[in-house]
Amino acid sequence: xxxxxxxxxxxxxxxxxxxxxxxxxxxxxxxxxxxxxxxxxxxxxxxxxxxxxxxxxxxxxxxxxxxxxxxxxxxxxxxxxxxxxxxxxxxxxxxxxxxxxxxxxxxxxxxxxxxxxxxxxxxxxxxxxxxxxxxxxxxxxxxxxxxxxxxxxxxxxxxxxxxxxxxxxxxxxxxxxxxxxxxxxxxxxxxxxxxxxxxxxxxxxxxxxxxxxxxxxxxxxxxxxxxxxxxxxxxxxxxxxxxxxxxxxxx
Amino acid sequence: xxxxxxxxxxxxxxxxxxxxxxxxxxxxxxxxxxxxxxxxxxxxxxxxxxxxxxxxxxxxxxxxxxxxxxxxxxxxxxxxxxxxxxxxxxxxxxxxxxxxxxxxxxxxxxxxxxxxxxxxxxxxxxxxxxxxxxxxxxxxxxxxxxxxxxxxxxxxxxxxxxxxxxxxxxxxxxxxxxxxxxxxxxxxxxxxxxxxxxxxxxxxxxxxxxxxxxxxxxxxx
Numbered sequence: 001x002x003x004x005x006x007x008x009x010x011x012x013x014x015x016x017x018x019x020x021x022x023x024x025x026x027x028x029x030x031x032x033x034x035x036x037x038x039x040x041x042x043x044x045x046x047x048x049x050x051x052x053x054x055x056x057x058x059x060x061x062x063x064x065x066x067x068x069x070x071x072x073x074x075x076x077x078x079x080x081x082x083x084x085x086x087x088x089x090x091x092x093x094x095x096x097x098x099x100x101x102x103x104x105x106x107x108x109x110x111x112x113x114x115x116x117x118x119x120x121x122x123x124x125x126x127x128x129x130x131x132x133x134x135x136x137x138x139x140x141x142x143x144x145x146x147x148x149x150x151x152x153x154x155x156x157x158x159x160x161x162x163x164x165x166x167x168x169x170x171x172x173x174x175x176x177x178x179x180x181x182x183x184x185x186x187x188x189x190x191x192x193x194x195x196x197x198x199x200x201x202x203x204x205x206x207x208x209x210x211x212x213x214x215x216x217x218x219x220x221x222x223x224x225x226x227x228x229x230x231x232x233x234x235x236x237x238x239x240x241x242x243x244x245x246x247x248x249x250x251x
Numbered sequence: 252x253x254x255x256x257x258x259x260x261x262x263x264x265x266x267x268x269x270x271x272x273x274x275x276x277x278x279x280x281x282x283x284x285x286x287x288x289x290x291x292x293x294x295x296x297x298x299x300x301x302x303x304x305x306x307x308x309x310x311x312x313x314x315x316x317x318x319x320x321x322x323x324x325x326x327x328x329x330x331x332x333x334x335x336x337x338x339x340x341x342x343x344x345x346x347x348x349x350x351x352x353x354x355x356x357x358x359x360x361x362x363x364x365x366x367x368x369x370x371x372x373x374x375x376x377x378x379x380x381x382x383x384x385x386x387x388x389x390x391x392x393x394x395x396x397x398x399x400x401x402x403x404x405x406x407x408x409x410x411x412x413x414x415x416x417x418x419x420x421x422x423x424x425x426x427x428x429x430x431x432x433x434x435x436x437x438x439x440x441x442x443x444x445x446x447x448x449x450x451x452x453x454x455x456x457x458x459x460x461x462x463x464x465x466x467x468x469x470x471x472x
Contacts, residue, residue: 042303122372
């Protein structure tokens with residue numbers, strides 16, 4: 001990211017209120033989800049969200065490693081978010097860093113809150129999120145992918161978890177920031193919710209927003225999440241279509 | 252064919268007067284699905300038959316296990332559940348001296364066992380005493396999703412019979428989704444192909460017809 005002089009800042013909103021990629025302030029980037037893309041994992045999903053490409057795989061319930069993390073009354077959710085070295089403009093040094101540790105933690109905790117972990121004591125549910133191409137909003141994309149992968153694995157859960165970020169660009173609130181907007185905008189607020197109960201399971205904020213703006217941003221985020229939720233469900237229905245005579249996929 | 256509805260986790264099942272069964276949960280007086288699957292309402296229980304999911308051991312299940320560790324009076328075997336299950340030497344047809352378990356079953360050996368005890372922590376015990384239980388010799392083991400096992404067996408064993416009679420192979424289906432197939436190379440290959448079709452398309456209707464068609468085509472080929 002680095003610092004840039006004010007003259008280098010791209011024009012995030014044009015005279016007609018359109019964004020760099022032509023979207024309005026309340027529009028999502030195109031989102032495509034496919035469930036069950038990997039053979040070896042218990043469950044999997046691939047998400048293309050704008051220019052983001054994210055793969056999620058789920059294993060388990062299985063034995064806990066390392067053993068001392070085992071819990072006698074519930075399953076532990078072990079989540080790993082990782083960015084491929086080729087996912088960003090300049091080669092990213094591979095492996096865990098401060099940022100991916102944080103994201104692994106918040107995604108794991110968000111998903112643990114919807115999983116029925118008490119049904120699998122002394123086990124571990126492994127969630128692996130690989131970002132193949134990043135263009136802002138990968139923690140949301142990862143969470144969206146991981147929750148579809150968990151449903152594909154058949155692990156009991158109370159609901160799917162859609163997630164989206166709302167940011168502030170050129171003084172206006174905008175849904176689902178892309179890279180330029182994230183880099184040069186004023187604020188970025190990713191959030192995830194459980195649609196059935198309306199419970200928030202992830203809410204972070206970078207930069208500044210006023211109290212009122214945050215309120216509006218959350219309303220926008222909830223609306224965005226509802227749209228994403230429908231796409232997640234469609235992906236799962238597509239995977240398990242009940243076509244009459246074999247072969248046919250999408251209905 | 253009766254109407255079949257797909258439900259997804261978090262979907263309300265509109266079945267307030269029923270009891271929530273497997274694959275469902277109750278929250279604020281309503282019943283929701285907890286897994287992706289097919290809705291099944293049989294009074295007084297509403298359940299969701301899952302498309303996929305882990306093997307959950309149940310008392311009396313006959314499963315195919317693989318020996319992993321030898322102890323002085325027992326073996327630890329992998330039944331496809333999260334933890335290894337102990338098989339005590341009293342649960343075998345042999346008379347074994349203390350410390351000599353390794354002379355009867357070695358790590359890697361496959362056995363057909365029955366689940367005897369399941370406790371709340373899903374710790375399980377298995378036995379090898381009983382009809383159709385014992386060590387497996389020859390053949391191969393194919394793994395499919397445990398949720399597709401009823402489709403492989405078919406109505407009162409019709410799918411197994413169909414596969415066995417038309418290929419000449421012998422099969423044993425474990426509730427944990429492991430299938431032991433024995434017979435000639437070509438018959439094993441055909442059964443494996445058929446199992447993969449069932450694993451992939453088991454939730455669709457007309458499965459038996461498609462398997463029949465597949466077997467006929469592979470015979471004439």
